[in-house]
Amino acid sequence: MAAERLPTATRLKALGTVLVQGPSARGGRVYRARPPRRSRLTGRAALLVLVVCSLLVALAYPMRQWVTQRSDIADQRRQSERAREQVKRLQEQKARLEDPAYVEQQAREHLHYVRPGETGYSVVDGSGPAKRRTDQGAASRPWYSNLWDGVDATDSP
Secondary structure, eight states: OOTTTSOHHHHHHHHTOOEEEEEOTTSSEEEEEOOOOOOSOOHHHHHHHHHHHHHHHHHHHHHHHHHHHHHHHHHHHHHHHHHHHHHHHHHHHHHHHTSHHHHHHHHHHHHOOOOTTOOOOOOOOSOSTTOOOSOOOGGGSOHHHHHHHHHHHHHOO
């Protein structure tokens, strides 16, 4: 079929134009082209999106700083609480050290002090760090000592 024989509406649809039917003044039908459909994103909407994005970018750094500062404040409060607890412990220790009986007990225990007329004893049971094995073996001696012992052993008959 030739393009001339097709109705006008069909030809316009083929061209991509949308037609709207409407009454004419003489009673016949009139086809007129509908204006092309606009996109949903208007200039106002684009401006609004731009403003919102700008605000988000502008507020991102201050919000990050605020969150960081809040965590720093929380850390400082924890440190302050620990310092208060330490001060309290030190004040208690100071109060104990002002007691002469406690000072005497600590001197006897840690410094092995005795009162005049008392006899002090130190018990050595060999379980302390001064206890040493007599045979340390080759692994605990320096390498040059092991080498020299090896030379001496091969030199002897």
